[in-house]
Amino acid sequence: MFCNLNNIQSENIVTLAILIFVGWPMRNINTHILLKMLRVLLLMIAGMMVFPHVSNAQFYNGSQMSFGKNRVQYKEFQWTFYKYPDYDIYFYLGGKELAQYTAKYVKDNIDDIEDKLETGFNDRVKFIVFNNLTDLKQSNIGLVSEEQYNTGGITHIIGKKVFLYFDGNHRNFDKQIRAGLAQTMVNQLLYGTSVGSQIKNTSLFPFPDWYMKGLVSYISEDWSSEIDNRVKDGIISGKYEKFNQLTGDEATYAGHAFWRFIAEKYGDATISNIIYMAKVSRKLESGFLYILGISFKNLMDECLDYYGQRYKQMDSELTLPEESLLKKVKEKTVYSKLKLSPDGNYAVYSTNRAGQYKVFLRDLNTGKTKKMMKAGFRLDDKVDYSYPLFAWHPTGQLLSVIIERKGEIYLYYYRMGERKAEEVILYQFEKVLDFSYSDDGRSMVMSAVQRGQSDIFVYDIGSNSYFQITKDGYDDLYPRFIHNSEQIIFSSNRQNDTIRFERQFNPDAEERQKRYDLFLYKYVDRDNVLRRVTKTPLANEIQAMEYENNYITFLSDANGIYNRYLGRFDSAISYIDTTTHYRHFTNSYAITDYSRNILEQDVVPGIGKYGQIVYKDQIFKMQIFDQELTTSIPQLKLGNTPYMQNLINVFGDLQKSGDSRYVETGKEKPKKKSRGFSTVRQSEAVDEIIAADTLPKDSKIDINNYTFDTPGAVDSTKIKQGYDLFGVPLSGKKKDKKTPPKRRNYNVEYFLTDLVTQIDFSYLNQTYQIFTGGNSPIYLNPGFNALIKVGVTDLLEDYRITGGVRLNLNLINNEYL
Incomplete structure (x- = not known):
């Protein structure tokens, strides 16, 4: 009572x-x-x-205050920015290199985005660069305010802010920049730039996820093996039949495929017209009907039929193992990081559902699974799938786990049979991308990020110190020790085989390869010249590791689907003078012919087993198989997917015409208009000339049987770093390098974000009412009133100011906020 x-x-x-x-x-x-x-x-x-x-x-009888919300920040951010003619780049400590790279990439790619949408930017764009996703999650960006729950009468003022974070891969960083530019331009095309136009267009039909996310994805990212694999699975599984019900990543992939279909059938120019007509008619369907002359339903049927014919026939000719490590696999849960113990007794893996991840240890002998760790929360926010990371000690009795917590990187050592783990904080790195043990278990090879660059490090466990192998702007990923830990193999998008051990060298996007090749580093000799293992202009080679003696295995999308390949190291006599000189090469061939991508693999030669993860029928499947001997594995000849065949045809035509340029979309793009002077480094041009392709022009590319040769007579190692072809030091020459603008301190400035105009029967300030007697409390309802409220926020959304007034008809009982 x-x-x-x-x-x-x-x-x-x-x-x-x-x-x-x-x-x-x-x-x-x-x-x-x-x-x-x-x-x-x-x-x-x-x-x-x-x-x-x-x-x-x-x-x-007072007011019920609405208090602001703040995310917990574990470190202080001191923001500065570069001011350019058309945009600003904001960054903090450790992000200067990323900010300069962002500025250069925006300048080189903004014209391409404008050409695709046939419009230009009218206002300045502000790029806010975070060093990693963890720092972005500490900010107040994206916190839901009370206005976002309002069902009507509110106009959200769309600004020109683009938030970026670096995950260790410049290719992904480039996608974020292009996606930010595309999203900003699409918003400008739909809602306008002035406050008046945004108020006018606020009643537009709410576009579904596949429409907006797919459009931004299509404009910002070219078709790839990853997108092709997800779209194929969505079409064949029937998931895309209910287009408007798709959410998350599936909505993005489906929308990307839809806009690509329109561009291929009706042309790129129709996309901007469709968007404009949807804005004018305020109906999504009208944009397609008036521009393409076909109803949205019929257009969607044509799209599904187009991709259905494209995939179903080829999919029926290929196979995929149906085995699964787990009997029951949860939908909407990402399974990753499957690692087998060197003794073959355990397997560790992680699951991630909307940001909450769990670590499980499975006993392969008994089939029992134990949960080792649980962290994170299920939130409608960006999900970091890069953590946790696992590596087994060679003894199989120690499991190392790397996670991020409170802005720090933690390394845990779990001993089998013990409940507590040893903890070490890795202060030296901003982010760890991958790691594995050496054969003696005393050190680890890591791919880690420092100052906006992913490099290769060897971490000494006993001394808690590291030896840095690469230190340049190229992306170096998936390192592994091979050949008794005397060599390290890794994937990289570098163009030449010489390690540039300098922090100032930060290549532009055009100076990086479009694809990832394999490189070998002689760790025992500390040689600064790498050995190129693969050279494939149209394929990626990733996740290389030792298979048998003198053999490696890796994943490659040479036919458009990531399959497993074997590579054998070999050598032959190159020439003889006073000593015999050898040239080294690698023969590789495919050993799987799957219908879906192999997302991850883990091979343990000592126990003759390997694990892999595939994605089929909208779920992730973890699989473990026995390793076959190289002598009994047949060399497979793979058929190309339509996507890869198109790339090969275009690349072949460009080679015949003497043009070495190619684009990932399968069609050549016109040269972009330059908005300034570009920097040309003579040392890079020298390396590029010497490392040019030695194959004859009339030779054909056989994607099923690669032979990669290391040049013998002309070697890039004979050109000293810092000298030109004539031996003149480059240090004495004038360099054409454009210096960045003045670095400015960020001062808090506010922008209009919300404008509320409503007629309702509510209080502006919700109050308690005193009990006045009677059998039951009597609540006095407010009268008919008009509400006007304005909200502003700063650039980083740390401060919000709201002001408003509720006007009564008698102009007596007004309220103010």
Whole structure:
């Protein structure tokens, strides 16, 4: 039973207290505890008698305040920015290199985005660059305000802010920049730039996820093996038949495929017209009907039929193992990081569902699974799938786990049979991308990020120190020790085989290869010249590791699907002078012909097993198989997917015409208009000339049987770093290098974000109403009123200011906020 204490007098409170104690069952209460309770109650009664109005404070006729929300920040960010003619780049400590790279990439690619949408930017764009996703999640960006729950009468003022973060891969970083530019330009095309135009267009039909996300993805990212694999699975599984119900990544992939279909059939120019017509007619379907002359339903049927014919026939000719490590696999859960122990007794893996990840250890002998770790929360936010990372000690009795927590990188050592783990904080790195043990278990090879660059490091466990192998702007990923830990193999998008051990060298996007090749580093000799293992202009080679003696295995999308390949190291006599010189090469061939991509692989030669993860029918499948001997594995000849065949045809035509340029979309793009002078480094041009393709121009590319040769007569190692072809030091020459603008401090500035205009029957300030007697409380409803409210926020959304007024018809009982 509840009562209103607001109307109980002080003398009645004493009477109530006596009645409570008289009626209390005394036999079950200790005398000492009873005296304590009585003392506390008497103090409360005395306080109410001395300060009688305090008891009414929580029921006074005041306002119910809405307090701001802040995410927990574990470090302080000191923001600075570069001011360019058309955009600003904001960054903080450790992000200067990323900011300069962003500025250069925006300048080189903004024309391409504008050409695709046939429009240009009218206002300045502000890029906010975070060093990693963890730092971005510490910011207040994206926090839901009370205006976002409002069902009507609110206009969200769309700004020109693009938030970026670096995950260790410049290719992904480039996609973010292009996606930010595309999203900003699409918003400008739909809603305008002025406040008046955005108020006018605020009643536009709410576009589904596949429409907006797919459009931004199509403009910002070229078709790839990853997108092709996800779209194929969505079409064949029937998931895309309910287009408007798709959410998340599936909506993005489906929308990308839809806009690509329109561009291929009707032309790129129709896309901007469709968007404009949808804006004018305020209906999504009208944009397609008026521009393409076909209803949206029929257009969608044509799209599904187009991709259905493209995929179903080829998919029926290929196979994929149906085995699964787990009997029951949850939907909408990402399974990753499958690692087998060197003794073959355990397998560790992680699951991630909307940001909450779990680590499981499975006993392969008994089939029992134990949860080792659980962290994170299920939130509608960007999900970091890069953590946790696992590596087994060669003994199989120690599991190392790397995670991020509170802005720091933690390395845990779990010993089998023990419940507690040893903890080490890796202060040296901003992010760790991958790691694995050496054969003696005393060191680890890591791909880690420092100052906006992913490089290769060897971490010494005993001394908690590291030896840095690469230190340049190329992306170096998936390192592994091979050949008794004397060599390290890794994937990289570098163009030449010489390690540039300098922090200032940060190549532009055009100076990086479009694809990832394999490189070999002689760790035992500390040689600064790498050995190129693969050279494939149209394919990626990733996740290389040792298979057998003198053999490696890796994943490659040479036919458009990531399959497993074997590579054998070999050598032959190159020439003889006073000594015999050898040239090294690698023969590789495919050993799987799957219908889906192999997303991850882990091979343990000592136990003759390997694990892999594939994605089929909208779920992730983890699989473990016995490793076959190289002598019994047939060399497979793979058929190309339509996507890859198109790339090969275009690349062949460009080679015949003497043009070595190619694009990933399968069609040549015109040269972009330059907005300034580009930087040409002579040392890079020298390396590029010497490392040019030595194959004859009339030779054909056989993607099923690569032979990669290391040049013998002309070697790039003979050109000293810092000298030109004539031996003249480059340090004495004038360099054509454009310096960045002045670095400025960021001062808080506010932007209009929300404008509310409503007519309703509500209070601006929600209040408690005093009980006035009667059988039940009487709530006084407000009268008919008009509400006007304006909200502003700063650039980083740390500060919000809201002001408003509620006007009554009699202009007497007005409220102000």
